[in-house]
Amino acid sequence: MDLSSLKDEQNRLALKLNLKDRISPNRVRFVAGIDLTYLNIWKNPTLGIAALVVWDVKEKSIVDVFYYEQEVDFPYIPTFLAYRELPLVLGVFKKCNVEVDAFMLDGMGIIHPRKLGIAAHFGVVCDVVSLGCAKSHLIGVYDEPANVPGDYKPVFVENELRGFVMRSRKNANPIFISPGNNITSHSAVETTLLCLEGYRLPQPTRLAHNYLQQYRRKLLSR
DNA sequence: GCGACAG
DNA sequence: ATCTTGTCGC
Numbered sequence: 001m002d003l004s005s006l007k008d009e010q011n012r013l014a015l016k017l018n019l020k021d022r023i024s025p026n027r028v029r030f031v032a033g034i035d036l037t038y039l040n041i042w043k044n045p046t047l048g049i050a051a052l053v054v055w056d057v058k059e060k061s062i063v064d065v066f067y068y069e070q071e072v073d074f075p076y077i078p079t080f081l082a083y084r085e086l087p088l089v090l091g092v093f094k095k096c097n098v099e100v101d102a103f104m105l106d107g108m109g110i111i112h113p114r115k116l117g118i119a120a121h122f123g124v125v126c127d128v129v130s131l132g133c134a135k136s137h138l139i140g141v142y143d144e145p146a147n148v149p150g151d152y153k154p155v156f157v158e159n160e161l162r163g164f165v166m167r168s169r170k171n172a173n174p175i176f177i178s179p180g181n182n183i184t185s186h187s188a189v190e191t192t193l194l195c196l197e198g199y200r201l202p203q204p205t206r207l208a209h210n211y212l213q214q215y216r217r218k219l220l221s222r
Numbered sequence: 223g224c225g226a227c228a229g
Numbered sequence: 230a231t232c233t234t235g236t237c238g239c
Contacts, residue, residue, distance in 0.1 A: 038229095
């Protein structure tokens with residue numbers, strides 16, 4: 001694989017980013033969380049499974065759940081995650097027939113060397129509102145948020161604000177929130193806050209992850 | 223040159 | 230990212 005040409009593609013797609021709000025965060029009601037798992041992470045071509053959970057932030061309830069399976073070949077390479085996971089994300093996205101206000105992905109939005117983490121990449125390709133909620137650091141400088149739920153601090157890359165690092169739950173490691181597409185850094189945080197229900201991860205991606213574990217277990221136990 | 227590096 | 234129950238700390 002030629003990483004330099006993939007870099008070129010990331011730079012080209014990043015030019016299409018819209019970092020303004022397509023929808024005001026206080027009008028967001030349905031947030032879709034997308035997550036992936038693999039049948040055998042130690043094998044290279046292996047079956048990948050994607051889940052998409054639509055979460056109603058007003059009713060605090062699950063609207064619908066969708067799944068998609070496909071063989072995955074591309075390896076995990078930091079800053080090129082989308083080339084491994086995007087085919088699965090697009091597959092489950094096409095299955096979703098519910099009107100979604102914003103898509104939340106596991107991973108970075110524009111907190112990425114070329115502003116094109118998987119959430120940004122997906123948002124540009126599908127022209128939807130998207131944001132990234134990552135569980136760990138990739139790049140960027142920041143101060144640790146206080147140990148108080150909801151506290152957050154800016155994350156800078158090349159002296160530019162790219163997102164926020166938030167203490168979503170007391171005594172838990174912070175999460176990294178950044179715009180994907182058609183949303184501001186501030187609205188990405190607001191949208192995440194709407195989805196926090198006492199767990200470290202916001203409900204859409206947390207539930208997608210949980211449903212995937214069940215789905216995967218059933219596949220393995222037969 | 224060295225270390226860090228989403229999932 | 231997975232395996233895997235109980236256990237410790239706030």
